[in-house]
Structure formats: structure tokens, C-alpha cells
Amino acid sequence: MIDVLYxxxxxxxIGLPKEQVETSATTVAELVDELVAREERYAAAFADRDALRVAVDQDLTDFSASLAGVREVAFFPPMTGG
Structure with missing residues (x-):
């Protein structure tokens, strides 16, 4: 079970700040594919993956990152200065 934060x-x-996901995905990209297959709201949120950043157990990474032993995945838009 992985905690997924949005x-x-x-x-x-997506309409949720976080959820627990049971997944067979081995990478972040596979997890996103599973989420997108669930419902249209996930497809809308992940339509442009280049517009998203991802952190695995609070470390910035990319969509090819392994989920082995991971407890938390967070998705967010790029941060802007100001």
C-alpha cells in the first residue's frame, strides 16, 4: 500500500488531497498509468506529465523512479519563484 498525495x-x-493505493506498479510511471485507467478525473490530472513533478518518499525524482520499498508518492506542479 502506497500513500499518494496530490x-x-x-x-x-482529482478531488482528493491523498489516498492509499494498492498497486502492482514497479515505477511511478506505471502507477500513473494505473490511476489514469481508473477514472476520467485521473486522466485529466495526468494528461500532461511534463507539467508535473513527483517526489518519492519526499525526494524529488522522475516518473521512471522505482517504487520498491516506497511508502509515499507526491504529485505537484512545478514550483515558481516569488
């Missing part, structure tokens, strides 16, 4: 417009599109 921030900013990703959370708005």
Missing part, C-alpha cells in the same frame, strides 16, 4: 491543481482535478 497538491495544487492536481488535487483540484
Amino acid at each position: 497538491f495544487a491543481w492536481v488535487r483540484e482535478r
